[in-house]
C-alpha cells in the first residue's frame with residue numbers, strides 16, 4: 001500500500017502527517033520541486049513514525065512512485081500566494097487555475113509514466129478543473145478531485161456547533177464546485193434522521209439568517225483560516241488521508257468527492273462510491289429546484305473556466 005505526495009508544502013506536509021498518524025499507507029513517497037524540502041519533511045516524519053502504525057517514509061524523484069496505488073498532487077500556489085483571498089471575488093480559487101494548470105501539465109505525465117495504475121487525487125486549487133486537466137493528460141478516468149468532501153465536513157461542523165451536538169450525528173452535504181458556487185443541500189440536511197428545517201424552521205424551512213451565516217462560514221472557511229494562519233492545511237490533510245484509505249482498502253465508502261461527470265461534462269462533486277479504481281458510481285441526491293439550479297449554474301461556471309460551453 002504505497003501513496004505518493006507530489007508537493008511538500010503546507011498541504012503536502014499535512015497530508016503526510018495525517019497519513020502517518022492514521023496508518024493510512026504502508027509506504028509514503030514525498031516529492032517536491034525543491035528536493036531538499038521533500039527530504040527534510042520525510043526525515044522529520046521518520047523520527048515520529050516509531051510511535052505510529054508501521055509506515056516507511058521516503059523522499060525521491062518521480063521514479064520512486066513506481067507501484068504507487070494513489071498519488072496525491074498538492075503542488076502549486078495557494079490562495080494567499082495567488083491573490084485569491086477576497087470574499088467578494090466571484091472567481092475565488094478559480095483565479096489560481098492558469099498558474100497551477102502549467103504545473104499540472106509538467107507533473108501529471110511524469111506521475112502516469114512512473115505509476116500508470118495509480119489513482120490520482122487532485123488537491124491543488126482549484127481541484128475540479130485541475131482534475132479535468134489531469135484526466136486529459138493521464139488519458140484515464142482514475143482521477144479524483146478532493147472536491148467538496150472538506151466543505152461537507154465544514155458544513156456538518158458548523159451545523160453541529162449551532163445545535164451543540166456531535167458533528168458525526170449531522171448528515172449534510174455540499175456538492176458541486178470546491179469553490180464559490182458550491183451548493184449546500186439544506187433540503188436533505190438531517191440530524192438523527194430529522195430534517196434540520198423541522199428542528200429550527202417554520203413550516204420546514206431553515207431560517208434565512210442561519211443559512212446565510214453557515215454558508216458564509218463554510219464558503220469562506222479557507223479565507224478565515226488564511227487570515228489567521230497563512231494557509232488552510234490541516235483539515236484537507238486529514239481529508240486526503242481518509243480518501244487514500246478508502247482507495248487503498250477498496251472500501252466503497254460513499255462520500256461527496258469530485259470526478260468527471262458525463263451529464264455535466266466537467267468534474268464536480270456528488271456523493272460517490274469510492275474504491276480501488278476511484279469513483280465506481282455517482283448518486284444524484286434529492287434536491288430542491290433551487291439546489292438543482294445552483295448545481296447547473298456551478299457546472300456551467302466550471303465548464304467556462306476550462307473554455308467549454
Ligand SMILES: NC(=O)c1ccc[n+]([C@@H]2O[C@H](COP(=O)([O-])OP(=O)(O)OC[C@H]3O[C@@H](n4cnc5c(N)ncnc54)[C@H](O)[C@@H]3O)[C@@H](O)[C@H]2O)c1
Nearest residue numbers: 007009010011032033075076077078079123124125231236
Ligand atoms: N483541495 C482543497 O480543499 C485544498 C485545501 C487547502 C489548500 N489547497 C491547495 O493546495 C495547494 C498547496 O497549498 P500549500 O499551502 O501547501 O502551498 P505551499 O506553497 O506551501 O506548497 C506548494 C508546494 O508545491 C511545490 N511545487 C510547486 N511546483 C512544483 C512542481 N512543479 N513539482 C513539484 N512540486 C512543486 C512547491 O515547491 C511547494 O513546496 C494550493 O493550490 C492550495 O490552494 C487545496
